[in-house]
Amino acid sequence: MKATKILNNNAVIIDDQGQEKIAIGGGVAFNKAKNDVINPAKIEKLFVLEGNEKLEQLLIRIPEEHFILSEEIIAYAEEQLQTKMNSHILLGLTDHLSFAIEREEQGIHLKNKLIHExxxxxxxxxxxxxxxxxxxxxxxxxxxPIDEAAFIAVHLHTMKTQGGDLHETIRETKIIQNMVDVIKTTLDISIKEDDLAYERLITHLRFALNRSKNYDVHAMDSEMLTMIQRKFKTAYHCAELVNKHLSDVQGFQLPEEEVGYIALHIERLRNY
Structure with missing residues (x-):
């Protein structure tokens, strides 16, 4: 096994009998360079690169310590919950965790009003x-905050469940596509569809739609919402237009709190 691209000290793309894979393990790529031999004993997880490009992008972009934290949380969860998590949790939880740490360091404290449930x-x-x-x-x-424990809990639970309706998924995808078109037109920007900020936005829009169907609200306290409206005026206005589009075309509206969360993701997209 030879290295074809070093991602960080704990992740490397390797050539495994002609197939490119992402190899992950503690120190697996430490002091390694392209074409160096990788010790198989140090590899803890292997992912075929094709179909996992987002994982590669995430490993390059986020701080290495965030990735390590995510791995340690997943390992602890599997031990405590006596189950193997869906392999996609590595991408989903790492992305969520890194974003949450960034927000917290910036003084943006998101409340989870569903914490008791x-x-x-x-x-x-x-x-x-x-x-x-x-x-x-x-x-x-x-x-x-303890609210983050609740967010992590939902991620873990989601990665233990499967299922979904194909026709509803297609319909939902078309709605999301239209919502993104509103954002691109309003901000007059082109969005790279392989960008992590775009992935985050799409994921949040999907969850927002699902919550709206179940009359569930991604709660946000009024002070945080006011701060977003004041600090990110352009992004919030854009999120309001997305909501108006939903009302005009689909016949339903998202609650104001959801608009606030969407504005956060739009602001992140604008600055990527």
Missing amino acids: IKILYREEFKVGLWAVEHIKDKLDLEM
Whole structure:
């Protein structure tokens, strides 16, 4: 196994009998360069590169310590929950965790008003989330709110479930595509569809639509919403137009709190 691209000290793209794969493991790429031989004993996870380009992009962009934290949380969760997580959790949780740490460092503290329900519905996952918050504090000296334990719990629960309706998924995808078109037209920007900020936006729009169907609200306290409206005026106006499009074309509106979250993602997209 030879290295074809070093991503960070713990991740490397290798040539495995003519097939490119992402190899992950503690120190697997430390002091390595292109064409160096990689020790198989150091490889903990292998992903075929084709279809996992987003993972490669994530490993390059985010701080290495965020990726390590995510891996440690997943390993702890699998041990505590006595289950193997869907392989996609590495991408989803790492992306979420890095974004959450960035927000917290910037003083943006998102509240999870569903925390009490999450504690009850996903009791064991929430316990892992609490451990994760303490683990982040120990590793980064960063105090994360208990709300983050609830967000992590939902990620863990989601990665244990499967299912979905094909026709509804196609319909939902078309709605999301139209929402993105509104954003591109309003801001007069071209969006790179392989960009992580775009992926985050799409993921959030999908969850927002699902919550609206279930009359569930991604709650945000009024002070945070006011701050977003004042600080990110362009992004919030754009999010309002997205919501108006939903009302005009689909016949339903997202609650104001969801518009605030969408504005955060639009602002991130504008600055990527």
